[in-house]
Amino acid sequence: MPPLVWLVTGCSSGFGEAFVHSIIARGDKVIATGRNAADRLGHLQATGAAILPLDVTAPKQDIEATVQKAILIHGTIDVLVNNAGYCELGFLEDIPPDKWMAQLNTNFFGCVNITQALLPHFRSKKSGTIVFMSSIWTWTSGPGIGPYGVSKHALASPSSSHSLIAVSLLWPAYDIADATQGYAGTLQAEVSQFNIHPILFDIGHFRSSITSPTSVSFTPPSASTADDYNSLFTSLTAAAAQLHGNQPGDPRKCTELILDVVRGEGLAKGLERPARIPVGKDAVQVVKDACQSMLETVGDWERVVSGTDF
């Protein structure tokens, strides 16, 4: 395969930084982007990566201008990695609207905005791959995970049945066996005809800055909820602190695997490229458990809930 040109968001640390090293090591080219690029991305200069400032929440025209600049660097872009993100936590009764909006603006609309800015380029050359860094929190849930989980659910949720039914009724020619859901699923349904392929990774727990106390935003219980939520808040913040630095996943192994999948080589050689796939032993287990649980529910209830047609 000839060298690919990658555009990666959020490269100052974690997966973004690991992507830069994996891409260069594979002989591909990378445009590493991030906020406060002068301060936060300087350490990547020596890798040979091109560096551009890009806040994924910037106004549409600024994002479009940066994407145009990025295309000019190597004359093309082949792969977009929608990676930038952070973790907004808290109890639903307390989280203020501005924190919800900030989380969705970065983790969801950030992906929407960058993807929208790159699609004309991919469509004009009839090829492109769009990687989404999603999470096992789309397959499971827990107290406190609300805004982060919702931001990843918007990219793709696991409940496929009604979208599949809608697709099969409205567009029988569409290959529903390949369907993923949410934003990434709709994107796949719309742009695979142009040889543009979104791939969503449901990633388990990997060691990065995302769980560091300086990165996580956890809204504490308010005066009116504290009596009922404080003990849960204390145990969740302790669990988050304990998790940080002890996650089982190695970000570099994850980015190497994603390169294998995108390039169809290494561990992914000979396998059909998926539209959606979990990464990490923990993620595989969560996905299996969620599917098993839904199959059991449907099995128990099928007779009761299937008699509603005219």
Ligand SMILES: NC(=O)c1ccc[n+]([C@@H]2O[C@H](COP(=O)([O-])OP(=O)(O)OC[C@H]3O[C@@H](n4cnc5c(N)ncnc54)[C@H](OP(=O)(O)O)[C@@H]3O)[C@@H](O)[C@H]2O)c1
């Ligand atoms: N680590 C995991 O276990 C895990 C699991 C599932 C999914 N993910 C996803 O993987 C992605 C990367 O996270 P990570 O684990 O590598 O965490 P990380 O080390 O904290 O990296 C997050 C990156 O996103 C950047 N970022 C945040 N807001 C941004 C914005 N508005 N514009 C541009 N860049 C922005 C950060 O830049 P600054 O330095 O400027 O803050 C940083 O470079 C995220 O989408 C996350 O949800 C991670």
